Amino acid sequence: MQDIEILRKSKLSKETIELFEQPSIASQLPIVFNEDGQWDEFSGECNGCHTPIPQEALRGTIDRSWPNVATVTAAGFCRPCLLVTPFKFRVHSDMRMTFPRNGVWHEATARPDGFWQQLLQFLKKAFLKNE
Numbered sequence: 001m002q003d004i005e006i007l008r009k010s011k012l013s014k015e016t017i018e019l020f021e022q023p024s025i026a027s028q029l030p031i032v033f034n035e036d037g038q039w040d041e042f043s044g045e046c047n048g049c050h051t052p053i054p055q056e057a058l059r060g061t062i063d064r065s066w067p068n069v070a071t072v073t074a075a076g077f078c079r080p081c082l083l084v085t086p087f088k089f090r091v092h093s094d095m096r097m098t099f100p101r102n103g104v105w106h107e108a109t110a111r112p113d114g115f116w117q118q119l120l121q122f123l124k125k126a127f128l129k130n131e
C-alpha cells in the first residue's frame with residue numbers, strides 16, 4: 001500500500017494529510033535568497049525511532065511570500081513506526097532559523113535544549129553562496 005493510502009485511513013488531521021499530498025521538501029530545495037545565501041538540504045528524524053525520515057516521505061510546503069524569509073511546514077512519515085513527525089520553522093536570508101513556540105517565533109540559536117535539539121536535527125547544512 002502507498003504511504004498516502006495508509007495515512008488517509010489513519011486518524012490524522014486534514015491539514016497533515018494535505019501536507020503529504022504536497023511534493024517532497026527535497027524536491028523544493030534549495031531555498032535561495034537573493035545574494036545573501038541559500039539553504040540546500042534538510043533532513044528530519046522520526047520522533048519515535050530517531051532514524052532519518054526518507055526524503056520522499058518528508059513532504060510539505062515552503063512558503064516564499066516574503067523576500068527574506070521562507071516558512072517550511074512539513075510532515076515526515078516513518079513507515080516502521082507508522083508515526084508522523086511534524087516540522088515547522090522559518091529560514092531567513094541572514095541564515096537564522098526560527099521556530100514557533102507558544103505562538104512566538106524564537107531563534108534556533110537560543111539554547112539547544114531538548115526541544116531545539118529535535119528541531120535542529122532537521123537542519124543538516126546551510127552555506128553561503130560564493131563561498
Ligand SMILES: [Zn+2]
Binds near residue numbers: 050051081082083
Ligand atoms: Zn520511526
